[in-house]
Amino acid sequence: MGEPFVKIRDIHKSFGKTQVLKGVDLDVEKGDVVTLMGPSGTGKTTLLRCINLLERPEQGSITIGDETIECGKLTKKAMVSFRRNTTMVFQNYNLFKNKTVLENVMEGLVSVQKKSKEEAREIAMEELVKVNMEDKINAYPSEISGGQQQRAGIARALALKPKVILLDEPTSALDPELVGGVLDIIKDIAKTGITMIIVTHEMRFARKISTKVVFMDGGYIVETGAPDELFENPKEERTKKFLEKIMH
Numbered sequence: 001m002g003e004p005f006v007k008i009r010d011i012h013k014s015f016g017k018t019q020v021l022k023g024v025d026l027d028v029e030k031g032d033v034v035t036l037m038g039p040s041g042t043g044k045t046t047l048l049r050c051i052n053l054l055e056r057p058e059q060g061s062i063t064i065g066d067e068t069i070e071c072g073k074l075t076k077k078a079m080v081s082f083r084r085n086t087t088m089v090f091q092n093y094n095l096f097k098n099k100t101v102l103e104n105v106m107e108g109l110v111s112v113q114k115k116s117k118e119e120a121r122e123i124a125m126e127e128l129v130k131v132n133m134e135d136k137i138n139a140y141p142s143e144i145s146g147g148q149q150q151r152a153g154i155a156r157a158l159a160l161k162p163k164v165i166l167l168d169e170p171t172s173a174l175d176p177e178l179v180g181g182v183l184d185i186i187k188d189i190a191k192t193g194i195t196m197i198i199v200t201h202e203m204r205f206a207r208k209i210s211t212k213v214v215f216m217d218g219g220y221i222v223e224t225g226a227p228d229e230l231f232e233n234p235k236e237e238r239t240k241k242f243l244e245k246i247m248h
């Protein structure tokens with residue numbers, strides 16, 4: 001085995017005096033589907049935002065593919081460049097309200113990746129077909145359901161062809177009857193071999209699709225394992241307690 005595709009080392013992140021991430025290490029192999037779980041307020045969203053550099057860690061390093069950054073001494077330029085390795089799918093979709101579905105998916109391709117409108121449209125359409133949204137391309141976010149908005153959010157993230165896609169509780173804002181459709185789409189995408197890190201409370205889903213499950217608590221990664229191993233035989237007391245609570 002060579003170096004892992006994604007290598008996160010000793011990530012620290014504070015907000016004011018609150019230390020949220022206290023030294024996070026994580027290895028992710030190419031094509032891995034990693035699910036990240038843990039109690040509310042434990043730093044899961046913050047970790048994803050740090051990997052995407054929406055937040056800047058004070059300390060630690062992140063490697064994706066052949067690019068490594070030292071978070072303590074990041075230039076603006078290095079930040080902008082490193083950010084392109086990943087895209088985020090947000091809990092609340094974060095679509096531009098004044099743009100259509102198609103325009104939302106085209107936006108980053110044109111403004112960040114400097115593609116022509118024609119090329120951006122072609123790529124966007126390809127991704128929108130994959131998430132079964134081809135009949136809604138001209139709709140505005142307010143005209144479609146939460147599930148459809150999230151599928152557009154997923155298409156937007158995929159269109160940029162990141163090395164790693166980061167999903168932060170992609171189904172938690174959805175009405176229960178819309179969750180299944182979005183999870184099915186994510187399952188299909190996972191099968192294509194793209195590397196994914198997903199924060200989710202959907203345990204059955206996590207168990208089915210993950211190659212690796214990570215349990216986080218109190219600003220640290222407490223335990224990591226293959227899904228069957230972690231769900232059946234958690235080693236750490238804190239993992240056991242958490243699983244008991246959420247499985248009822």
Ligand SMILES: Nc1ncnc2c1ncn2[C@@H]1O[C@H](COP(=O)(O)OP(=O)(O)OP(=O)(O)O)[C@@H](O)[C@H]1O
Binds near residue numbers: 015041044047
């Ligand atoms: N921008 C911010 N400013 C100040 N504090 C923040 C900020 N973002 C997050 N925090 C704090 O960091 C801690 C971790 O938050 P985070 O959102 O990462 O948790 P989480 O594990 O994703 O929780 P949840 O399961 O509820 O989404 C919380 O105590 C939160 O209040």
Ligand SMILES: [Mg+2]
Binds near residue numbers: 045
């Ligand atoms: Mg969160």
